[in-house]
Amino acid sequence: MAITSANQLELLQIADAVAREKMIDPALVIEAMEESLARAAKSRYGSEMDIRVSIDRKTGSPTFTRVRTVVEDELIENEKAEMTVAQARQYLDNPAIGDTFVEEVPPVDMGRIAAQSAKQVILQKVREAERDKQFEEYKDRVGTIINVAVKREEYGNVIVDLNPGEGSLRRNDKIGRESYRPGDRIRVYIKDVRREPRGPQVFLSRTANEFMAELFKMEVPEIYDGVIEIKAVARDPGSRAKIAVISYDNSIDPVGACVGMRGSRVQAVVNELQGEKIDIIPWNDDAATFLVNALQPAEVTKVVIDEDAERIEVVVPEEQLSLAIGRRGQNVRLASQLTGLDIDILTEEEESKRRQAEFEERTKLFMDTLDLDEFFAQLLVSEGFTNLEEVAYVEVDELLVIDGVDADTANELQARARDYIEAQNAKAMEAAREAGLQDDLATFEGLTPQMLQALTADGVTTLEEFATCADWELAGGWTIENGERKKDEGLLEPHGVSLEEAQDMIMTARVMLGWVTPEDALGQSEDGEEDAATPEEAGA
Known part of the structure; x- marks a missing residue:
């Protein structure tokens, strides 16, 4: 099938129609046509030839050319597409390495097989252009919420229409009890956009912490304006969540602003999340105060923080223990996620037993190492002494404040402690030398x-x-x-x-x-x- 002048105009019309339908650049469609015609020409003239096709953007007239490149004699690999400097002198004046010789070749007739191949090339190029357009459109929208229509469900994953293209709401990104039917419109959070061999993939989520934060930003103008900031979010999707907020305007209560008049603002978010209960907590830079807030509604008696281990111990009354832990550990788990600390919850009785055990352990240490009776050792522990080094090297005045300890007794205590430490040091050094x-x-x-x-x-x-x-x-x-x-x-x-x-x-x-x-x-x-x-x- 030769390309006549009528067909030439039709080429441009087809390219324009496809571009409008797929919402891509017409130039991309014409480039696909040029590549498909070049493939057809190679099947006629030989696949080793470098055949190129250029379609005039005004008339639709295709020009078929053969290109040969000048290379060094020892580097020539394809005589159909390359030539030496000596050979190039037949066609070019003063040829140099890298120069090209372009000559026009007769156009080819498009047979049925060639036409089918050309169609496949064009379709492939159009698909690639669609994918590039989708990637460019969504790559900068990561971290935002969009409203989409459900297309179908595949193996528990929901496929939605992004127009153009599709997005995936995977099973673990769905709120547990939600189910969708084709045509349903849902809000989703764009979690990630990646290029993959099968095309750009847009991954969506309704369980991400950021989804809740973005919903609050939509419902609470103070968050959108930056007057209130969401500092942390912890979620058990579909069940319960905790969100920590701080206000940079002393006249605005961050918790009240997020709750809204009669709970209207927070209720809008709850409804979107299928009834997920939300605790709104005031942020505090002091870790202990923040944790007390995070464990609400439980009442906390005492907080002990181990910053090196990033752990925290919380003491609560016996009757508050189940409330602090929550159903299946939910309350303490969310509080831990919110603060970034591992939390151990103890009752007052458990903490008392532990303190008693520490007291007895230190008492025994002083009895064994300083040859003291139990009463005197307990006096040292009660005054806050925890190890031998503190006794050996503390100022004598700090020992004299203990009832019944005079200067001679204090000096004797320190002498015993130092003698024991020196003996232990000598023993440790000998073991190290060995x-x-x-x-x-x-x-x-x-x-x-x-x-x-x-x-x-x-x-x-x-x-x-x-x-x-x-x-x-x-x-x-x-x-x-x-x-x-x-x-x-x-x-x-x-x-x-x-x-x-x-x-x-x-x-x-x-x-x-x-x-x-x-x-x-x-x-x-x-x-x-x-x-x-x-x-x-x-x-x-």
Whole structure:
């Protein structure tokens, strides 16, 4: 089928019609046509030839050309599409490497097979253009809410019409008890847009925390204007949620603004989320105060925070325990998500038993190490002494405030404590030496004999081996394993070494060994960037 002048005009009309229908650039359709005609020409002239087609944008007239590129003699691979400089002199004046020779070739007749192939090329190009358009349209809309129509359900996943294209609301992104029918209109949150081999994929969600935050932004003008900020959201989708808000205007109550007149604002969000109960909580920079708010409606008696372990202990009255934990642990779980801390809830009785156990343990420590009777040991514990070091090196005046303790008794107490500590130090140092402790590590400032014993027991015997340790190997840390936080015990953690102290000691050791300069060590310490660098990585 030759392309006549009538057909040529029809080409432009078809391109324009397809572009309007698919809402893409007509130039993309014409480029697809050019590629399809070029393929047809290659099937006629030979697939090794570089045949190109150009369609005039005004007349629709196609021009078929053959292109040959000038390459070096030894690099020529395809004689149909390449030629040497000597060969090019027949066609070009002073040819150079990289020049091209273009000659027009007769147009080809489009047979049935060629026409079918051309159609497939055009359809493929149009689909690619549609996909690119969809990706460009939605990639900048991640994090927003859109209103879409349900098309169908596939294996529990809901496919929605994005016009153009489709989006996927996967099973775990649906609120549990929701069901949809084709044609239903729903609000969804655009969670992610990714390019994939099968085309751009738009992933939607109704369970994301951000979905709730965006709904409140739509219902509460103060949030949209930035007067009120949503600091954190925790959800059990379809059941219950907690949202923490703060107001930057003292005259506006953040909780009241989010609730609205007679609960109108929060109720609109609840209705959209199929009755999900929402606790609106005032944000507070003080972690303990914020947690007390987050555990509402339970009443909290006492809060103890362990910032290093990112854990928090909450003491509640016996009758408040079930309320604080919530059904199936829901209340404490959401409060933990909201604060970012692991929460242990104790009753007043449980906390009292634990304190009593600690009291008895410290009492026994002083009885065994200082050769004291139970009553005197209990006096020390009651005054706040928790270990031998505090007794040995505290100011004598702090011991004299204890009933029945005079200057002689205080001096005797400190002498006994120091003698015991020195004996333990000597024993620990001897064990470390037997395990292979070297002098360069033994004289390193900041490491006690007990710390040296712990290091050598783990095979760290030299300053170089110590310098290759990571901070978390010394001070301990937390890792996430299967969605749960797991404690990593540090070699020096039992001796009270913090992460910052471990970083400082490691960087000091690396400076002493010449692996890094003092300036580099200071910069890394300030950035908090510490890892188990080898001498080569550290610049040795």
